[in-house]
Amino acid sequence: MLTIGRLATATGVKVPTIRYYEQIGLLPPPERSMGNQRLYGQSARDRLTFVRHARELGFPLEAIRDLLSLSDDPDRSCAAADAIARAQLVAVRARISRLRALETELERMLVQCAHGTIADCRVIEVLGDHAHCCESDHGAPETV
Amino acid sequence: MLTIGRLATATGVKVPTIRYYEQIGLLPPPERSMGNQRLYGQSARDRLTFVRHARELGFPLEAIRDLLSLSDDPDRSCAAADAIARAQLVAVRARISRLRALETELERMLVQCAHGTIADCRVIEVLGDHAHCCESDHGAPETV
DNA sequence: TCTAATGTCTCTAGCAACTATAGGTTCAAG
DNA sequence: CTTGAACCTATAGTTGCTAGAGACATTAGA
Known part of the structure; x- marks a missing residue:
């Protein structure tokens, strides 16, 4: 114990x-x-x-609750557990592609930073004026 | 207005x-x-x-608060803004690599799922017994 | 055996970053 | 002038924990 x-x-x-x-x-x-x-x-x-x-x-904990209830009942079909994992995989892949777009943009911001004063800082400028720089739509905020 | x-x-x-x-x-x-x-x-x-x-x-909102106070003061050095963006890039990259490990694992879970009953479903097994299957350490939970 | 340190208990409140609800007020169109 | 949408404040809820207070339990050492 x-x-x-x-x-x-x-x-x-x-x-x-x-x-x-x-x-x-x-x-x-x-x-x-x-x-x-x-x-x-x-x-x-x-x-x-x-x-x-x-x-x-x-x-998420709710999905885990479902998985646990499935495994508590081992004679039922695997399909439900499979579906949960599959949905999770889709979500993970979407998240990866969004984060990659973010990575690219952050890299560009940093490369272009003039290392001078705020007045000509690319980081601030890019954040203030989306149209100037972004190729991709970022979608919803990422929780980092 | x-x-x-x-x-x-x-x-x-x-x-x-x-x-x-x-x-x-x-x-x-x-x-x-x-x-x-x-x-x-x-x-x-x-x-x-x-x-x-x-x-x-x-x-995060705290970082944005800092960036805003920087941009309110255009004569200061760009270095602080640069550092904030750089930290963000590091966080994004860490997140991507974690998610990639996740993706691999979920793929394997799904491939191995026999589509029979829970008793031989790899989805449950993989989650219940880490040592059997995982190559990578996932690290802290991802919020998906 | 006593004691001090650690571990555990419950309960409450707090974190990010919103979102939703309730119950009321103001505004713009017909 | 009325109706309905948009607005106001204030509070509570969301997810997945984490931190704190103040009290009890257990254990290792003197």
Whole structure:
């Protein structure tokens, strides 16, 4: 049986995050020690590893909830899990192409920077006047 | 003079977002009509265009605040603006490489999916048991 | 065995960067 | 002059956590 701290180091998920996952119902409430501290077994550890990995792959918690409910029910079709992963792949690819356009533009801004005063700074100018420089439409803001 | 709605369509920034930017001090409080409605001039429009464009490039609002204060002071050196853009470029590149690792992983998951039942679905397996399949370390979760 | 340090508990509030809702006011068209 | 869209303020909600306060539990060392 693992305390929450040991589970945290074992899985790489921080302690408050584990409690948060429990709070939102992603992890079931674990056993408690006599002193009311959480105690986790192997299945909780596996489940949390699954969650962490899915988060690293960019799945939102709602999708992870769906995936967990699928894996809790192993006789159902794989198609649903497949669809979730497929949608995620589409989203990831779109994100990559947007970020590449961003990269190009930032590179150009920096290359053209005159290293003088703000008055003739390309960075400021480019941001102030989109039409002067941009080839691509950036779309929605990127969260970086 | 533009009302907030016209400013919103002119710049592509939503009305509540404009008010939010004013609230956090990114935009100065504009003039008001006799009926207490906001009225914007050209300089407000320019400033908001600048903000929108910087957001599209992924600059966080704090960085935009810095860039705006720099551009208010055109005699200063360009170096600070350059540094902000450079940091942004580094962040964007890191994000791209992480997303590429993600893409590879999702592709493999989908290819390996036997399209049978969950019991032999690689999507679940890959997420549950990292060591079995991953070549790369994904790093921190991506927000997709 | 006592004690000090660490770990854990609950609860609340905060972060980015908005978005949505409620309940009211103002404006422009017909 | 009325109707409906656009506007106002203020508050609360979103996602996925993270940080803090103040109290209890556990453990390692003297």
